[in-house]
Amino acid sequence: MPGSAYFHIPFCVNICHYCDFNKVFLKGQPVDEYLAYMEKEMINTIRKTPFSKLKTIFIGGGTPTALEYEQFETFLNMVNRHFSSDDLDEFTVEANPEQTDRKKLEIMQASGVNRLSIGVQAFQEHLLKELGRTHVKEDVFRTVSEAKAVGIENISLDIMFGLPGQNVDMLKESLQFAFSMDVPHFSAYSLQLEKKTVFYNRAMKGDLLLPEQEVEARMYEVLMEEMHKHGYVQYEISNFARPGYESKHNLQYWNNNEYYGIGAGAHSYVNGKRMANAGPLKKYMALIDETGFPYVHSEKLTASAKMEEELFMGLRKMDGVSDARFRQRYGTSMFTVFGPQIDALLVKGWLKKSGDKVSLTKEGTFLGNEVFQEFIGVV
Structure with missing residues (x-):
C-alpha cells in the first residue's frame, strides 16, 4: 500500500539545458484546466486504491513555483483535500529561487509544506547561464532567508558538478556559499547527458566541453570530503544531511516502497504494479476523460523483478x-x-x-x- 505521493507540475518559465523531465514552457498553457484534471486523477486514484497511512508528499516538476499565487494555493488545497493524513511527516515542494517569493512561501507554510528543495546547481553566473538557469546567487540567499522567516527550516539545496567549464575550485566555491546558508540537506549530482536535451544535442555535435573523467571523479571526492568536514552525513550516493534531516520521501523510493504518482509524466508503484502517466498535456487529459486514468504503461512486477529492484535501489543508500x-x-x-x-x-x-x-x-x-x-x- 502506498505510503507516499508525488505530484508533477510540468510548467517552466524557461527550459534548463540538461533537463529531461516532463516539462513544457508555461506561456500559453492551459494551467487551470490541467490542475482540474490533476484533481480528477487524485479522486479516481484514491477511490481505486485508498491509503491508510501517508507519510510523505513531494511536489516536483517542471517548476511548481512557476504557478501564479491563486493557482498555487488552489493546487495545494487540492492536495490537502485528497491526501491529508495525520501520519504525514514530510511535505516537500521543489522551488526555483527566482520564482519563489515570500508570498508563495507563506502559501506553502499555511498549506502544511514543511520542506523546500531549491534548485541551485552552481553559484557562478557564467555556469548558471551555461545551464540555462535564470537565477543569480542573490536569489538563492534571499529564498533561503525568506523560507526560514516564514517557518520552513527544513531546506535542501541541489548542487551539480561535472558541468561544462567547471573546475574543482569552482565546485569548492559553490559549496562554501552553500554551507554559509546553514541548511540541513544537500542533493549533489554529476551532470548526466540525457537524450532530447540541449546539452545532449550539443555533445553530439562536439560542441560541449565537459571536464575529464578524472576531474569529475576528483569533484565527487572533494564533495564528499567537504560535506563530511561540515557535518553532513552521506546517506545515499548523491545525498547528504545532518542527522534526522534525510529526505523521507526519497527514502521511500530507495527502500523500494510503493507510492502514488499524480500528473502528466508521473510514475506510480501501487499494488505491485509500476505505472507511467502520459506526458503530453492533451494526451494526459484525454485519457482521464476516456478511462479515468492517464496510464500509458502498466506492468505487474514479478517476484524476480522486485528482488532485483530491492538490491539496485537499496544499494544507493550508504546503509545498504x-x-x-x-x-x-x-x-x-x-x-x-x-x-x-x-x-x-x-x-x-x-x-x-x-x-x-x-x-x-x-x-x-x-x-x-x-x-x-x-x-x-x-x-
Whole structure:
C-alpha cells in the first residue's frame, strides 16, 4: 500500500539545458484546466486504491513555483483535500529561487509544506547561464532567508558538478556559499547527458566541453570530503544531511516502497504494479476523460523483478540492504538469490558486508551504476 505521493507540475518559465523531465514552457498553457484534471486523477486514484497511512508528499516538476499565487494555493488545497493524513511527516515542494517569493512561501507554510528543495546547481553566473538557469546567487540567499522567516527550516539545496567549464575550485566555491546558508540537506549530482536535451544535442555535435573523467571523479571526492568536514552525513550516493534531516520521501523510493504518482509524466508503484502517466498535456487529459486514468504503461512486477529492484535501489543508500528485511519481503535470502554477484563485488572491493547487510564501499560509490548492473536480469 502506498505510503507516499508525488505530484508533477510540468510548467517552466524557461527550459534548463540538461533537463529531461516532463516539462513544457508555461506561456500559453492551459494551467487551470490541467490542475482540474490533476484533481480528477487524485479522486479516481484514491477511490481505486485508498491509503491508510501517508507519510510523505513531494511536489516536483517542471517548476511548481512557476504557478501564479491563486493557482498555487488552489493546487495545494487540492492536495490537502485528497491526501491529508495525520501520519504525514514530510511535505516537500521543489522551488526555483527566482520564482519563489515570500508570498508563495507563506502559501506553502499555511498549506502544511514543511520542506523546500531549491534548485541551485552552481553559484557562478557564467555556469548558471551555461545551464540555462535564470537565477543569480542573490536569489538563492534571499529564498533561503525568506523560507526560514516564514517557518520552513527544513531546506535542501541541489548542487551539480561535472558541468561544462567547471573546475574543482569552482565546485569548492559553490559549496562554501552553500554551507554559509546553514541548511540541513544537500542533493549533489554529476551532470548526466540525457537524450532530447540541449546539452545532449550539443555533445553530439562536439560542441560541449565537459571536464575529464578524472576531474569529475576528483569533484565527487572533494564533495564528499567537504560535506563530511561540515557535518553532513552521506546517506545515499548523491545525498547528504545532518542527522534526522534525510529526505523521507526519497527514502521511500530507495527502500523500494510503493507510492502514488499524480500528473502528466508521473510514475506510480501501487499494488505491485509500476505505472507511467502520459506526458503530453492533451494526451494526459484525454485519457482521464476516456478511462479515468492517464496510464500509458502498466506492468505487474514479478517476484524476480522486485528482488532485483530491492538490491539496485537499496544499494544507493550508504546503509545498504538488510538480508533480514529481504527475507521478510521475499521469503528467501538475498545471498541465496544473488550470492555469486555479491561475492564477486566483495572480491572487487566495491561492496562490503557487515552483519546481515551489504553496502557500497567508498570505491563502490564511484562505480555505482556498474555495481547495480550486476543485479539486473540475474533471476
